[in-house]
Amino acid sequence: MDHPTQLPTSEVDVVIVGAGPAGLMSNLWLSTFKGLSVRIIDKRTATVYAGQADGLVGRTQEVFNSFGFEERVLKIAQPMAEFSFWEPDRNGQIFRSSRTADGPPNMSRFQGAVLHQGYIERFLKDAIKEREGPDVEYGMQPDLLQVDESMVEGDDSHPITLRIRHLSEQESAPSQFGHTIANGLFRSTNFSTSEEEDQAINTIAKAGTQEIIKCKYLLGCDGAHSWIRRQIGVNMEGDQTDFIWGVLDIHPLTDFPDIRSRCSIHSARSGSLMVVPRENELVRLYIQLEDLERNMDGRIDRSKITPEDILRAAQKIITPYTLQYDYCDWFTAYQIGQRVSTRYTKFDRVFILGDACHTHSPKAGQGMNVSLMDAYNLGWKIAQVLQHKAPRSILATYEAERRPVAQELIEFDRKWSSLFSGKLEPNDNQAEDGLLEEFKQTFEDAKLFVAGITVTYAPSVLVDKTSHQKNDHSTKVLSKTDLAKGIHLGMRIPSYRVLNQADARSWHLQDRLPSNGQWRLLIFAGSMIDLAQRERVLAFADYLLSPLSILNTYASEDIPLFDIITVHSGPRTEVELSHFPPPLRKMSEYNNVFVDDHSYLEPFGDAYKNYGVDSIRGCVVLIRPDQYVSWIGDLEDTDKLETFCRGCLRRLPSSSSL
Ligand SMILES: Cc1cc2nc3c(=O)[nH]c(=O)nc-3n(C[C@H](O)[C@H](O)[C@H](O)COP(=O)(O)OP(=O)(O)OC[C@H]3O[C@@H](n4cnc5c(N)ncnc54)[C@H](O)[C@@H]3O)c2cc1C
Incomplete structure (x- = not known):
């Protein structure tokens, strides 16, 4: 490897690593402020993808509205109006036991809706373009990060050095594991314009070369396996559950009556299923997969799971109704990990956002929303510090405000996922009733939280309110x-x-x-x-x-x-x-x-x-x-x-x- 100083070197205010929802929202916020220099890189270069996150909660749509592109969402997204609960009767046959509103009424102007992540990333990119923000530079990956601690408090210093490697096409295009159907067994990016494709080709032309970027702030938006997080020595706390879930985005052929309503189906013996109606008459199925073959080390090789395996599991749960599809848009299989990182920042110079600092199951539709909101919380603070409008001390509020949100989400997800995945004991009607009642109650109780409306930031230099922390007399409250x-x-x-x-x-x-x-x-x-x-x-x-x-x-x-x-x-x-x-x-x-x-x-x-x-x-x-x-x-x-x-x-x- 070349020594950093021998490589082409440039300076910018902010580098964003990762162009998923968190990276793009960061880019959008920073592009809104004039005069900041920003680069955003992503290691992928790949073709259009489908699938991934799908749920958009009310608060996220309020934020999209504030950036001027919510109308585009409303035109395509499938609104989530109703949630139905299905459960087994005494003979083990599933029936609809109740229905409820899928979200809190009158709390936000925008109702929860479903739209795949590719659209959202497209809308974010268009909004960035309108503000003349930087394009994503694809096929680039950092391989060295240094932070000069002696410079971190300097106003206009560039304490961060990042060495970037330009990747070859082979390195940057994600494998589809031999499947012809697009899948999320690996993450890919979406190019929607020929300019982006051209840019990716130009990047590949530089394959194998390196460069140095010195920056004032670094945003690690590089997903669940975050390289930036590891470089700053931050760990994830929490655990991996044993449940494997399959996700299928299909155009269904079925006689199941609630296929266009969001619903949960708990079967007596075959696990559970969630139905999420989507845009373009697609339907997403989240299915708990059982009886999977394990390797010698006891682990399940998810790359061997096929859409047919997932469909078979769904058919068992939905019996006596029939379920087939004539088109499969995307599929994936995942294991639920519920984790939050111990810190969100190093020196308030390097920050991690989105999946880089919290992972949880996608069934509550929170992954993309919370990642977007992390970036929405941090972007304006960094911009105002860079513009000398705010002191660096406001940056400490990012971790203080956003980490509790992730912790609360993970608490909810633990409960929701285990109730969703919970086994119903044969012939134990009491246990069965208890579990399903708790499941329904948890759904009702969480409506406000899930909509993102009740997020409440703690007292700080940015929120003038009484602290509920014992012995915390740090804030003198001036508000009435x-x-x-x-x-x-x-x-x-x-x-x-x-x-x-x-x-x-x-x-x-x-x-x-x-x-x-x-x-x-x-x-x-x-x-x-x-x-x-x-x-x-x-x-x-x-x-x-x-x-x-x-x-x-x-x-x-x-x-x-x-x-x-x-x-x-x-x-x-x-x-x-x-x-x-x-x-x-x-x-x-x-x-x-x-x-x-x-x-x-x-x-x-x-x-x-x-x-x-x-x-x-x-x-x-x-x-x-x-x-x-x-x-x-x-x-x-x-x-x-x-x-x-x-x-x-x-x-x-x-x-x-x-
Ligand atoms: C396979 C998969 C399936 C999912 N399915 C669902 C779902 O069904 N429902 C749901 O709600 N949520 C789902 N999620 C979660 C949801 O997509 C995430 O919560 C959301 O995308 C998080 O956004 P993010 O920007 O933090 O990270 P990501 O969307 O993961 O984006 C990270 C970006 O960083 C790039 N990157 C990673 N490492 C580097 C590096 N070293 N250098 C440069 N670039 C890098 C990646 O290429 C990627 O573009 C899924 C996630 C994955 C990975």
Whole structure:
């Protein structure tokens, strides 16, 4: 191997290793911020794939909406409306025992849906292109990682050295294990455009060569066998279960009545099956495989499993109904491992995301969602640190916020998977009833968590709330949570309809929170027809215009760091836009002032009631660029707001003289 210094060397801000969901979401976030240099590499070069992850929960779709491509998802995805439970009767024959809603009602604008990972990666790539972000460089793999510890706290230092090897076509194209049907026995990437194919061919032309990239931050999005994780000496905690699951994506031919509804089927003697209807009239079957041949060492060679094996197992479970297919799109077989890594970062310079730091069974449809959300949590923080808008200390919140989410998911997955895979004892009706009842109850209890809506980040420099940790007096709480009982610190802000004061158009509030890197100052102005309240609002606006306000202290060279959104409690027709002084309203901008009032055409959002805000006195809410709530206070609490911002934002050199 060449010594690092003899190789072609370049410097960038961020290198992303791995272009699955976590890597692409990281790339998308970083591409949203101007002026950052980013490279994203992946070891694969391969043809279009199908299959892999399929479930998209409500929160993920809210995030897609904030990046502007949720409409594309809605056009193709199969919504998940209903879940049916099938179980054996006293004679061992399966029957539908109950049905329920497949998700929590009214918690997110977006219902859970199913769409294969290839589409999602395509949409992410298109959104990156729109923002002129970097293309994925395929057929490249790091083989040396060094971090210079003496440089890790330096503002503009490049403490990370990565040696990259360009792979040959043979090395980078995943084997399909001799199967003609696409399968997930190995991971492959998807090229959807000829440009990507050309680029892959160019990369292959460099096969065997090496280069050095020096970077400020390194994101290990390199999947469950993460090389980056191993290089930084981080272990996975947890265990591998003995259950082997087969997955079949097929166009089914069957008389089973619930084939277009998501359902679980527990058979009396042949294991269990989950049915997930998909886009394009496909159906995914998750099947517990039993009676598999083991090697001498007791392990099962998954590469020997065929779609026919998986179908046979499904047929046994679904009897007396019949099941065949006329087309198989993809299949895989996997063993459930429920693991989370001990750390998510080294020096807050090298980070691991997605499957690189947590693995679990895919039956709850969480793998891709949680991986995307890891990247959504971290991307804006790194960007703002690189732009000198935030101190490096905010980066510690990535592990603090995301690791508990993975731990909770793994706890849920352990329970859900073992109940799903649980053996029903012959003739033990009590045990059988108990297991199935617990299974159903677990499903009901987990609806909110699974939808990704209830994720709540702990107190930190980015979330101003009381710590529930014993003896943790580190955070001085400045927020007044009683002012907005429907808004929770550390949770994403829910969305309700409000009307634009200027043109009476009805908006979902979340549509005013695009992922563009801005913090939001959401001002609930209360009653603008109450003169005393109007004075309070004017005083707050005066503060914002003053030289030492947060707007002027944390001024930004590109788009303003704070986006100001005002919602008053109406009535709309008794209030004029001119009642709102700058900077609440800016001349020739008509998208900043909203009202909680009835629309001519759309349903009433009842926003003040739903947000739990007093319709006379209002309040102020500070929202992070990823839509999570940081701080809540009164219109007069400007000193508290400033104190909070001092902990998580940095003055730009140009604004320090103000
Ligand atoms: C075979 C398989 C089947 C799955 N089936 C399902 C399913 O049915 N349902 C479900 O919900 N989830 C499923 N998952 C899980 C889901 O796909 C993952 O949770 C999700 O893709 C995680 O995203 P990620 O970006 O973290 O990792 P991945 O999607 O695994 O992406 C990692 C990327 O890193 C690249 N890479 C790896 N090592 C290196 C390296 N050293 N250098 C450069 N590049 C590297 C890989 O080529 C890959 O493109 C499956 C995963 C696998 C691997």
